[in-house]
Amino acid sequence: MTISSKILILRTVSQVRQWRAKLFSDNQSVGFVPTMGALHAGHCSLVRKSLEENDKTIVSIFVNPSQFAPHEDLDNYPRTLDRDLEILESEFSDKQVDAVFVPKVSEMYPNGISLDIDKQKGAFVNVHGLSEQLEGITRPQFFRGVSTVVTKLLNIVQPTRVYFGQKDAQQCVVINNLVRDLMIPTKVRVVQTVRESNGLAMSSRNEYLSKEMKDRCSIIYKALKEGASLYNENREKGGKVNSSIIIDRIKDIVSQNDEFEIEYVAASHPESLEDVELIEPGVGAIVSCAIKVPKESSTEKARLIDNIILQ
Amino acid sequence: MTISSKILILRTVSQVRQWRAKLFSDNQSVGFVPTMGALHAGHCSLVRKSLEENDKTIVSIFVNPSQFAPHEDLDNYPRTLDRDLEILESEFSDKQVDAVFVPKVSEMYPNGISLDIDKQKGAFVNVHGLSEQLEGITRPQFFRGVSTVVTKLLNIVQPTRVYFGQKDAQQCVVINNLVRDLMIPTKVRVVQTVRESNGLAMSSRNEYLSKEMKDRCSIIYKALKEGASLYNENREKGGKVNSSIIIDRIKDIVSQNDEFEIEYVAASHPESLEDVELIEPGVGAIVSCAIKVPKESSTEKARLIDNIILQ
DSSP states (O other): OEEOSSSEEEOSHHHHHHHHHHHHHTTOOEEEEEEOSOOOHHHHHHHHHHHHHOSEEEEEEOOOGGGSOTTSSTTTSOOOHHHHHHHHHHSOSSSOOOEEEOOOHHHHOTTOOOSSGGGOOEEEEEEETTSSSTHHHHOTTHHHHHHHHHHHHHHHHOOSEEEEETTSHHHHHHHHHHHHHTTOSOEEEEEOOOBOTTSOBOOGGGGGSOHHHHHHHHHHHHHHHHHHHHHHHHHHTSSOEEHHHHHHHHHHHHTTSTTOEEEEEEEEOTTTOOBOSEEOTTTOEEEEEEEEEEOTTSSSEEEEEEEEEEO | OEEOSSSEEEOSHHHHHHHHHHHHHTTOOEEEEEEOSOOOHHHHHHHHHHHHHOSEEEEEEOOOGGGSOTTSSTTTSOOOHHHHHHHHHHSOSSSOOOEEEOOOHHHHOTTOOOSSGGGOOEEEEEEETTSSSTHHHHOTTHHHHHHHHHHHHHHHHOOSEEEEETTSHHHHHHHHHHHHHTTOSOEEEEEOOOBOTTSOBOOGGGGGSOHHHHHHHHHHHHHHHHHHHHHHHHHHTSSOEEHHHHHHHHHHHHTTSTTOEEEEEEEEOTTTOOBOSEEOTTTOEEEEEEEEEEOTTSSSEEEEEEEEEEO
8 A cells, every 4th residue: 555645545446445444343434535536626525524524534536437438538537646635635634534545447447448338348337217318418328337436436435425516416316316226325415516706616627618718607607596596586476487487597698608508408306307397396406507618728618517406 | 123933034224234233343244145035945055155154144035026027927926935934944953044134125126116127217237248148138127137136135234245056157147247346345155056856956936847847847957967968078079169069969858848948058158158159178168048848737837047067
């Protein structure tokens, strides 16, 4: 095992199991924050919550190939391990992260992993009924990849609690169902989205954007908040609220910037993720969107997602 | 918790977790034998192995709906709980089974479970590349059901070791891959097939057969052994052995009984389960078959499987 200045770095499954075994026998609780690295304030809020709630905290940094399609940004996804470790070492003052799990692809997928879903062999986990809509429309293999790697990581770390950010709203629903359906003995904790001061949701993919574009992208959350206000106004008039007026308002606002390409804006049932036509107060809805925006110094676009919860 | 005369009967997930938690803190090893009940000498050999190798042993009895297709024998599958408990209480003299987990369907599938695969929602586990051939041809949802329920059970029981019978050869390969790929912290132990004195592999489905039919079915294992002899003769002549001569010999012998319907006889690579044309000594093959034979007092047929390992 390599020991960094402050945090234990674990590189293999057996190193994690060994670390965990001792904590089992000491009856210590373990909080786990799975990440793909490129850490930002959003991740730090998950880590902070884990430090508060558990005796020990472990963070994983692993860019999971199986959730990327061949045409997606796996190769270019930001990998900033040194900076990530520095953040984990310097960001938390009262209590430190105890271990970081940084496996190679061959450690997580000993038989290799093709990005071509038809060539993928071996055990995969899929949450049917919650993985096909919203993000799943343009990224049909995304949640199968997420569900599979999260199952592996939970079986390796065996945490008391695992932490996910509300920014990835559909992911939170998928993981909640995964853990419940497969009876994984871990508690799922969802932590609210951390935003830049202008409202833009923190995301590792924000690194693709110029400073100016980040400011322009703040319109996305402003639009979601406008949608929420509209819901609240209508809700006060009594009864259910037609989701289309909210969706249309959000689309109108975002499309004022003609460089933005709206992939979807949707109002979904908070548990089934089915499209909701009439939003029922008390049941509410997740209003989520995916917007493609220009990358800095590239003709390609970055794909940003965000959401707001209506109660 | 209900306490039977000798063995603790656990009916809920939380009862099992409570039982298991104490053993974790006492640092005791746990052996687990998952069954669908209708226990016979085959199951008992798994239990015996578990008793030998572990501090504590738990058996589950659960007829898993998700591995049955709508037209299969879920409703008629033998359910003999009282007799099963009696066997578990009386069969082992030196050391006793410690607990039996007997969940209801609603405990294992809190959201319900449709037999129609298109209507199944929630988290499912599938071992791609190993679930589609052999048994998977006529039972396309079988291994998805098995893989899913075994994952659930392993996450509930968290055993040190789990026991399966070699009779279900493909199941053993699927589960070995499942546990390895999903990094489940359990050791898979495969125990050799137990047979009646006439050679017929023990199976809960043998209960569908008359005494006379059981005797006639002993030809299945005799045919497999003939195939193995033929392999060994050819192997001694040196080099690889053409699988078709072995398969043909087995089919010839089984089809002497015209009431038997051969579903498949196949020679498969022991790890990839791909069809093997030339069997390489040292690598070997699993020669397996599924044969439909007449049920007692019914016009339907029972489907028996068996296999022999060539080295």
